[in-house]
Amino acid sequence: MxxxxxxxxxxxxxxxxxxxxxxxxxxxxxxxxxxxxxxxxxxxxxxxxxxxxxxxPKRRLNVEDGQVIAPADGKVVVIEEVIENEYFKEKRQQISIFMSPLNVHNNRAPIKGIVSFYKYHAGKYLVAWHPKASSENERTTMVLKNESGTEVLVRQIAGAMARRIKCYAKVGKPYSAGQEYGFIKFGSRVDVFLPIGTKVKVNLNQKTKGGKTIIAELPSED
CATH class of the missing domain: 1.10.287 (Helix Hairpins)
Structure with missing residues (x-):
């Protein structure tokens, strides 16, 4: 470590x-x-x-094609289908992970891909589980596109304690699954937006290990 x-x-x-x-x-x-x-x-x-x-901590990764790994250590607090309004502007499968102050705070790419979109948003510092935190808090949005063209959006969200978001992503930058792309000081939340039809592999309140826990499997390209 x-x-x-x-x-x-x-x-x-x-x-x-x-x-x-x-x-x-x-x-x-x-x-x-x-x-x-x-x-x-x-x-x-x-x-x-x-x-x-x-x-x-150092973690060995063994990710298969189509698997989506947890971008953060923490606890799954949201699993639902929602309208993602910033980039996709359509219904997506959302999985959210809450990072407590005691969790590891670096964030990892959930899939292998190239950054097709990135944006930083200044905002408020509502508690991370507040319903409006995803749209009103300080946050970053990164979209990764894999080799088959499937896009996955991952969003860092600041909270009441976390007031320093670091994101190293740039449009066109390639990431491997599990590679670090950012850091949120003192916890908060990370949202992942996946295609409808994605098979969720975690449950509410389940604990995750960033870069290790498989949280979903993308729909087959067949």
Missing amino acids: TIHKEGRTYLTILLLILVAINAGIIFYLEQHILAQRISQIVSVIFFLLNLQFFRM
């Missing part, structure tokens, strides 16, 4: 701040050993929690 590049500067600064705080407590409260110990324990716990936010 490694630390994600998005967290290295933040964690370094946080560590320096915590060291400075504890040094100050030791200097000014030299006789208060209990206060020093409490401060040190709290600092270690706080740093480890933040460290967990930016962990990036």
Whole structure:
């Protein structure tokens, strides 16, 4: 496991701040050993929690043609057919994964393909499970087109805590299934929009592993 590049500067600064705080407590409260110990324990716990936010575990992928893999670690909170209004403007199968602050936060391409569309939207910071979060929150939209021409849309959505979305996608850029394409600091939600007729392979409230869990199988091209 490694630390994600998005967290290295933040964690370094946080560590320096915590060291400075504890040094100050030791200097000014030299006789208060209990206060020093409490401060040190709290600092270690706080740093480890933040460290967990930016962990990036290595995962071996074995994805077959037609399989759609989870773009994020988290829990499946939506499985439904909806009208996708931004790009397809027609009915699609939606699967949404909620990322808690304790989940791995990097996002992965759900299929192998080339980016055919990308757009960033500034927006609000409603809680990620709010019905309007998909259309009103800060978000990015990326569409991947595979070799057969099938397109899959994946959307990063910021939440009440997550106010930093990173997306490395550009139109024309190729991705392999499971390859990292972005990062959402401190959790939130990722929506995937698939063709009608896609076979969903997960259930509501099921936990997923980004780049590992098979969430669906695309309709056959026959």
